[in-house]
Amino acid sequence: MEINQILRRGGSKVAFKLFKKTAKKLDNYSLSHGVSLVTYDNPISTISEQFNTIRTNIQFSSVDRNLQSILFTSSAPSEGKSTVSNNVAVSWAKQDKRVILIDADLRRPTIHRTFGVSNHLGLSNYLSGTVDLETVIQPTMVENLFVITSGPTAPNPSELLGGNRINEMLATLTEQFDCLIFDAPPINSVTDAQVLATRVDGVILVVPCGIANKVGVTQAKKSLETVHAHILGFIMNRMTKENMEGYYGGEYSGYYGAIQK
Numbered sequence: 001m002e003i004n005q006i007l008r009r010g011g012s013k014v015a016f017k018l019f020k021k022t023a024k025k026l027d028n029y030s031l032s033h034g035v036s037l038v039t040y041d042n043p044i045s046t047i048s049e050q051f052n053t054i055r056t057n058i059q060f061s062s063v064d065r066n067l068q069s070i071l072f073t074s075s076a077p078s079e080g081k082s083t084v085s086n087n088v089a090v091s092w093a094k095q096d097k098r099v100i101l102i103d104a105d106l107r108r109p110t111i112h113r114t115f116g117v118s119n120h121l122g123l124s125n126y127l128s129g130t131v132d133l134e135t136v137i138q139p140t141m142v143e144n145l146f147v148i149t150s151g152p153t154a155p156n157p158s159e160l161l162g163g164n165r166i167n168e169m170l171a172t173l174t175e176q177f178d179c180l181i182f183d184a185p186p187i188n189s190v191t192d193a194q195v196l197a198t199r200v201d202g203v204i205l206v207v208p209c210g211i212a213n214k215v216g217v218t219q220a221k222k223s224l225e226t227v228h229a230h231i232l233g234f235i236m237n238r239m240t241k242e243n244m245e246g247y248y249g250g251e252y253s254g255y256y257g258a259i260q261k
């Protein structure tokens, strides 16, 4: 089912369960603790398997175009962008690909917490021209997986992400790594993700089931289309057995869902 079909099915049982009308409370837990890295902590589990499936589906989502840099975003804060992108990055690295995960959420960064690395120097330092790229690339406990953390809070994230340094960074990283994964801010609140979306090979929209707001998801998709971003598809997060029924024929008892075009 395409996201357009889901968005159009406003009155249907499926859409009723997928979207929520009221505003949600912001979850700040991952800001201080990082996200759950189930693909590292518990690689032999159903959820890890689902992340492997998501990774495979991303790899096959664009046959006519090389997908080396991928950005994960969502319509609103706290919808699972970091959880999904970080776990997909681990899944990719386990396939013996050299992967770099970049914390492009300069406002609500979590990657340094999730991987337990320093955030003293990161993307904000590199983008503001104070350090070179090699300085901000850090190895992680996962073989083949490297990270660039957000760096200290900057007053002008949109300007930094929209400058020329990011193009230089992409050019260098695509030579050094097989796969570049951007954990980006939400698309509807600030322009950061929209700006970045134009510079990567593909964009994935994370949609938390029963939490996302239908108007918000429609708006996010429009914003990406406005800048001609290459939308690969969306990932339904927080899927339960119950709300997968009639959607995946009920056989998929997933938590995180899979990429849909």
Ligand SMILES: Nc1ncnc2c1ncn2[C@@H]1O[C@H](COP(=O)(O)OP(=O)(O)OP(=O)(O)O)[C@@H](O)[C@H]1O
Pocket: 027, 029, 030, 031, 035, 036, 074, 076, 077, 078, 079, 080, 081, 082, 083, 084, 105, 108, 110, 185, 186, 237, 238, 239, 255, 256
């Ligand atoms: N499938 C899931 N099941 C249970 N909890 C989840 C799931 N996905 C995300 N969460 C929880 O939701 C919270 C927000 O997740 P996460 O930090 O990944 O979202 P985010 O979109 O990156 O947020 P932000 O906009 O702050 O960057 C976290 O506490 C995370 O553990």
Ligand SMILES: [Mg+2]
Pocket: 081, 082, 083, 105, 108, 109, 110, 183
């Ligand atoms: Mg995040």
